[in-house]
Amino acid sequence: QVQLVESGGGLVQAGGSLRLSCAASGRTFSMYNMAWFRQPPGKEREFVATITWGGRTYYTESVKDRFAISRDNAKKILYLQMITLKPEDTAVYYCALKQSLSSSYYTTLARDYTYWGQGTQVTVSS
Numbered sequence: 001q002v003q004l005v006e007s008g009g010g011l012v013q014a015g016g017s018l019r020l021s022c023a024a025s026g027r028t029f030s031m032y033n034m035a036w037f038r039q040p041p042g043k044e045r046e047f048v049a050t051i052t053w054g055g056r057t058y059y060t061e062s063v064k065d066r067f068a069i070s071r072d073n074a075k076k077i078l079y080l081q082m083i084t085l086k087p088e089d090t091a092v093y094y095c096a097l098k099q100s101l102s103s104s105y106y107t108t109l110a111r112d113y114t115y116w117g118q119g120t121q122v123t124v125s126s
Contacts, residue, residue, distance in 0.1 A: 054103025
């Protein structure tokens with residue numbers, strides 16, 4: 001089993017910044033993709049960003065140029081740097097992990113990810 005633990009959420013004013021972290025432990029794979037999803041209040045979970053084990057990244061349109069996903073493979077930590085935060089970014093943020101044989105293939109579908117963290121709350125006030 002893989003355990004994922006997110007941290008770094010909190011309350012921030014619009015225009016502010018936060019960096020989320022997701023630490024992986026337990027069984028590990030040599031090739032795996034990771035992603036961030038979020039669930040705004042009263043809405044369904046949605047894709048935010050993903051990074052393959054080859055370093056390829058992809059973002060949902062609404063966060064491009066504001067969010068940056070990265071990973072430290074040696075430490076097994078996934079990051080999401082968020083700047084210029086907006087009230088509509090308010091959500092519970094989840095990290096997710098899936099095995100992948102391809103260094104470049106990515107998926108934005110939640111159902112494709114096997115392991116999930118418990119989530120961390122991000123609240124952006126106006």
